[in-house]
Amino acid sequence: MSVGLVSFSVYLLSLDKQIRERFAGARWQLPAQVYASPAELYPGLNIEPQPLRHELGRLGYREVQELQGPGTYVAGKGGLQLQTRAFQFWDANQPSLQLGVKWGEDGNVSEVYDLEAGAPRDIVRLDPMLIGSIYPKQGEDRVLVKLSQVPELMSKGLLAVEDRSFRHHFGISPKGVLRASIANMRAGRVVQGGSTLTQQLVKNFFLNSKQTWGRKINEAFMAVLLEVHYSKDEILEAYLNEVHLGQDGNRAVHGFGLGAQFYFNKPLGELRPYEIALLAGMVKGPSYYNPRRNPKRALERRNLVLDVFRDEGLITEPEHAAAIQMPLGLAGGGSGVERYPAFVELVKRQLKGQYRDEDLVSEGLRIFTTLEPRAQESLEKRIAAALPQLEKTRKMKPETLEASGVVTSVDGGEVLALVGGRDTRYAGFNRALDAKRSIGSLAKPFVYLTALMHPDRFNVQTLLPDEPISLTRAGSKPWTPMNYDRQLHGPQSLANALAQSYNLPTVYLGLQFGAKAVKDTLVAAGYSGNAAPVPSMFLGAVEIAPLEVAQMYATLAANGYQAPLSAIREVQTKDGAPLSRFPIKLRQTLPEGPVYLLNWTLQGVLTRGTARSAYSVLPGDRAYAGKTGTTDDYRDSWFAGFGADRVAVVWVGRDDNKPTGLSGANGALPIWTQVMKDLNARGLDQIPPPDVEEQLVDPASGLKADEGCPGARSVPYVRGNAPQQFAPCASAAESAPMQWLRDIFQ
Template identity: 45%
Template structure:
């Protein structure tokens, strides 16, 4: 009451400090929403004055409703549980509107001391407290004595009996909360009864959770990181950037560390498409048939020891086509290419692909010495999948108030940041990675006619295993590793790839198509040169050719033509003409 607030305020002023510890419900609401827990006369005076203002402007039912939406009811992992709605999900696994009267009585009884009356940790105290509330309700005529007696006979439903808990999808909802906080204060999110319409696809989420849990657990039992081995996955739609699924742990119900959002790990060879994209955006200078040198390289790093990077297999191949640097994930040609292009140019490409934090500019960048979360990696590959159109990922479609009135919409935003022709060449190269490069194990689980584009990634000592890739409609990233950054013995093709393939195999994928765009021309392959599966309409001999920006034909190569290179007139099997391509391709491990 106003009189009680004024009496407590006068007692505090006379004492010169906060001596009236008790607070009215309105004062507690003000303290929780607007003030710190500091015990001082100044804070107590502010609390009392603000409570008087609330009492003046709102009726008691409105104040009580706000209080019940905000009141602390305990802890769920690292999250504080505020409000009866969250408490209902945590303790009973049901929406608040579906609770029985005895369950509501338990929540009401917990308000005084949530820890002391926690139904799992203190079931006897919680039961006694609930029954006290039911007796008081009978004494005050809210329910009759017989109803109170029957309700008190019911057993206490512990949180452990709930299959829903606070959240079925804690990692995904963590992302939703973070995106909400960009537009709404915390007190509004917790107390205004907002209705959030998310992009979550429960079926896709369920598949991703099950496969990550099963596969990572199986990998852990084969001495690849042991019980500390973890995994994460993000899946989004190419057309609109909507996130369909997000897994932050091998335990999908864990609401602890969210690796999909917060684990910034070196991305290894996942960065290489950005290096090659930077080159292919200069078609007068570079094309997929352009030669790179695969020979030993020593870089000075004074005052440190010189850096002598190696290919994964410690082999040197001499001159290789630019395509093979990406196809076989060769480190030395990639570093040489990156140094020609310049650190600044490659860093700029990474940011144009959607990475928003500063990019460290040192030569190790070309091998993926750049920390990203799986969500950040997915944004980069989403831009590749969308043809150079950057579409920010989103987990929320719209927000309404409790009455259904729209408060915010999150419309699709698209920004073309990169040359579509160069992007298409990189996509075609990444499709070839799956056909005969480091990602070819995907062919064991995914139909080859889908023309999946993908890239593996591995960091030193197998500390991180990555696979990022896309079909025409879905883009996904998988990571496997240890939180302590310890070695796992896994590479991209043995850790993340099987998980990615098993998940995507179960989803409705649409095919990436080889380019027949007029801006891309197809040219006849030469021995020891680049070769990518070509559309039949191009007439490339043996079904393979070299795509390039049409205005800049690769030097020395002639355009594919039905009349000049028809398979039927060439004599012999199409595969005979490709024998030279495959004879010298080593098994890639990256």
């Protein structure tokens, strides 16, 4: 008997050690939480009431008749009231604020008013959207909550459903098992479990779900030992954070904190009774009662839990009646908090080298990113709408085409949106980062920029030959490029050759300086590849991923100043202490004057060139610049372009690299155009830099013009290189001989 007692004691001590070691320290690996850029409210903000309401809805704010706490808003004529959520930003802790927002006659926000302080506010940030997490390999994800943050109905309602005697038993409850059996028989179905909440925690935290006597015995003893060492509140808080509430692909959703975000897109503290009842009911079987896959079953279970809430006096009869009538109320999208896996993948890559993988998945880091939800939503929506239509027009099988896209800011090089494929929730192959495809005519602007960097030889008016070219290399067939339309068009001004995307003038221009010089220009713009410097590079025989294309065009948009594209603003510990800042690293890599001339020329692509259809959608009084790109046999369709504040790049093609029949103008361009319209992108500023002068020029001769020349237009030149000779049509040209005579006789 003494041997048995010793063995039993050793057994208990072993269980006790497991409990104390695992439960005393950090109980969970805490995934890094990834946040979008916060929306800002300030006087002069260019946003109308409906888009702002949409933004609030995206953040999980709900419209009410009068403010009911954080996360609610009231819409009225000409204005809106809202109560923000408290949030600890990277630079300040912002409390919950009650605000009034008014609009002016111009459609912009005219006033942001602090209703409690009775004073205007210069700027207020809304709480940022939680867009994803970087979780461990085993796939557990959670958002930790303290018991004090949990609604009373959640904690009391959970105990009413799962363990009514929790506050009184010592880990196991024989009476509970008996009572649950009777309740289940009366209901004709299982409405209560026999295990205590402590036993469920032990099973989830320490053991497994195998239905064996050994596991049940361990569970019972460990439940008692857990109750010996820890208070009821500590056990309840641990359960609230550990319970499994569903699956999102390979990511397991644990805890009510993440469950509230995953299913309702709002913090746990803002859940209403019918939402709390749904989560409490799912504890019994998160897969069986999955509200997205089994809505009818989940609704029945939720209503049963609401009955328990009423019977236990946790909600009133009117509250019960109102809750029963409510729909499930799930957040849209079907994927909860893991909204933008392609963008989060970019974040992970940019964090590599600065943080260990184990820190990213276990330390609960808070990562504030540059993602702009409005831009991301637009890019996703426009790609999703365009691809089926293109497939139908081209008589392709559905799901044939793929696409990717990137939107960045001009100032600072922030990545605002990124789509890796038509299935925007797919966390696999990311085409925006990894699909290196031939860029076609997107390479041409860098050929022209190479020439414009020699203003003594080339300017936007320089005539280029459009004539056949044949190049031979030892051991290879002659390379004989042709224009897109297989026609010759005669001499073309540099500006028009680029606007119309003619191949032969481009090759001629590239040969003046050589492929090595053109590659150097590509590198200066942001290209990091190692393509061989051969003449076919002039027409885009270089493979680049969309994100890097965006980097190159962002350098053009910033007048030759390059800021490495970044998706991260700040990294903090779980307690809000700053770890790293990601400052803007701006450097000039291309000369400002020639870049200005190139961008002036790229505006012609949209006004009279291959992308002129864009202005059937975009405002005609705004200037944008960009370039279409089409590769051999129509395998790739590109458009890259920018305004004063936004750069966007779109690619459309097939993963098997077969022809699509789409040019840059009829594949990628319409998507780009709609995105820029959605974002209300600002037009380009038309103020030339100090080293650029503008001169009135006669388009027929390319010489200096005045009011006597019909059709004369202002043309930019690098200072000191504008034509000095007057055109024959100029009034000044006619008076020149008389002036010469006067000069002689003075």
